[in-house]
Amino acid sequence: MATGKKKEHWRWEESNWHNPEIDWVKARIITAGVDVGSVSSQAVIMCDGKLFAYSNMRTGSNSPDSALNAINWAMEETGLTLDDLHYTVGTGYGRINVPFANRAVTEIACHARSGGFMYGPTVRTILDIGGQDSKVIHCDSKGKVTSFIMNDKCAAGTGRGMEVFADLLDIPIGEVGTRSLDVEEEPEPVSSTCVVFAKTEAVGLLHAGWSKERVLAAYCSSMAQRVLSLLNRIGIKKDLVITGGIAKNIGIVSRIEDKLGITALKPRYDTQIAGAVGAALFARALIEKDN
Amino acid sequence: MIANYGYKDGSGEFFISIDTAKCAQCEAKPCVEACPEKILVIFTDDYDDEVIGVKEEHRKKIKYSCGPCKPITEKRNLSCQKACPSGAIVHSW
Ligand code: SF4
Numbered sequence: 211m212a213t214g215k216k217k218e219h220w221r222w223e224e225s226n227w228h229n230p231e232i233d234w235v236k237a238r239i240i241t242a243g244v245d246v247g248s249v250s251s252q253a254v255i256m257c258d259g260k261l262f263a264y265s266n267m268r269t270g271s272n273s274p275d276s277a278l279n280a281i282n283w284a285m286e287e288t289g290l291t292l293d294d295l296h297y298t299v300g301t302g303y304g305r306i307n308v309p310f311a312n313r314a315v316t317e318i319a320c321h322a323r324s325g326g327f328m329y330g331p332t333v334r335t336i337l338d339i340g341g342q343d344s345k346v347i348h349c350d351s352k353g354k355v356t357s358f359i360m361n362d363k364c365a366a367g368t369g370r371g372m373e374v375f376a377d378l379l380d381i382p383i384g385e386v387g388t389r390s391l392d393v394e395e396e397p398e399p400v401s402s403t404c405v406v407f408a409k410t411e412a413v414g415l416l417h418a419g420w421s422k423e424r425v426l427a428a429y430c431s432s433m434a435q436r437v438l439s440l441l442n443r444i445g446i447k448k449d450l451v452i453t454g455g456i457a458k459n460i461g462i463v464s465r466i467e468d469k470l471g472i473t474a475l476k477p478r479y480d481t482q483i484a485g486a487v488g489a490a491l492f493a494r495a496l497i498e499k500d501n
Numbered sequence: 502m503i504a505n506y507g508y509k510d511g512s513g514e515f516f517i518s519i520d521t522a523k524c525a526q527c528e529a530k531p532c533v534e535a536c537p538e539k540i541l542v543i544f545t546d547d548y549d550d551e552v553i554g555v556k557e558e559h560r561k562k563i564k565y566s567c568g569p570c571k572p573i574t575e576k577r578n579l580s581c582q583k584a585c586p587s588g589a590i591v592h593s594w
């Protein structure tokens with residue numbers, strides 16, 4: 211008999227990975243970066259500046275536990291322990307609550323630092339769409355921030371807003387982007403700037419006979435427009451990259467690219483680990499500075 | 502670095518932009534004391550420079566926090582800008 215339990219469509223896939231070709235015992239410097247965000251947490255471990263392992267999971271009810279869970283999952287089956295890490299940097303909204311970190315660095319500086327590693331040396335603008343905020347960061351060729359702007363006033367235009375929509379429309383979060391492109395012509399973006407009102411507006415559109423795909427197209431278009439206004443405030447310097455969970459949503463990325471008339475560079479790694487990668491790179495620079 | 506603190510909503514764009522490279526060279530940081538609403542704060546940034554920023558608790562309501570300096574009917578009096586010798590603070594509204 212069916213239980214009637216509603217599916218949790220917002221649930222994105224958590225993951226961990228390690229490179230079996232790297233023998234961490236031979237590494238001179240092992241650093242870690244732990245990014246505790248409001249929605250997701252990531253841990254990255256680097257051996258002599260090379261990506262060795264990472265994890266990407268949902269943030270739990272408290273930051274210290276989330277940080278520990280993330281690093282333990284990244285170290286799983288590697289034989290590494292916390293004692294083997296030479297320097298750890300915490301970042302993200304919970305950065306000061308990473309109990310095993312040597313230092314906290316803002317996610318803005320970490321995203322800038324990771325740009326070259328994740329996308330190549332030509333990165334100058336990073337658009338990070340996180341769980342509950344979005345930011346635009348300009349950086350130089352060394353990955354140092356030259357300017358930034360952030361919008362964290364409202365969940366609309368963020369990963370959390372997209373999760374709410376996936377649940378409302380009963381569509382797995384991983385399919386939202388592709389299905390939003392399955393429309394004959396692009397509808398007007400939803401007009402509401404607040405996720406609560408946008409939800410109400412979407413329900414109204416469904417009642418008016420819109421297909422789920424059309425509603426998704428209108429919402430993705432509205433999200434793209436919102437982050438674009440942030441981008442326009444400080445301008446775009448080429449090359450542009452998009453990080454965070456929303457960077458995996460082709461419906462948003464392609465609409466941002468269309469509206470801008472430029473293509474964002476494609477990532478070499480999971481876009482959600484950008485902040486933690488930057489933190490691990492910062493850790494390496496800091497340990498080298500200290501010695 | 503140009504640090505932009507504030508937000509955009511249906512009523513407009515409200516950002517304070519601070520050129521922190523200038524702040525790192527500014528010993529006295531007179532803007533902090535000059536601000537009557539105590540919105541600005543001195544901190545050490547990620548690159549170990551001592552700079553100023555907008556306090557976390559004011560960032561999402563900066564339009565209202567700066568309200569007393571920007572009366573609608575009288576002349577604006579931006580004490581932070583007046584105190585800054587190098588033009589490092591810009592308001593978007
Ligand atoms: S007075 Fe001007 S340069 Fe000095 S800290 Fe304040 S904003 Fe920066």
Ligand code: SF4
Nearest residue numbers: 536538567570580581
């Ligand atoms: S405008 Fe007034 S309240 Fe706002 S930062 Fe400047 S001095 Fe402070």
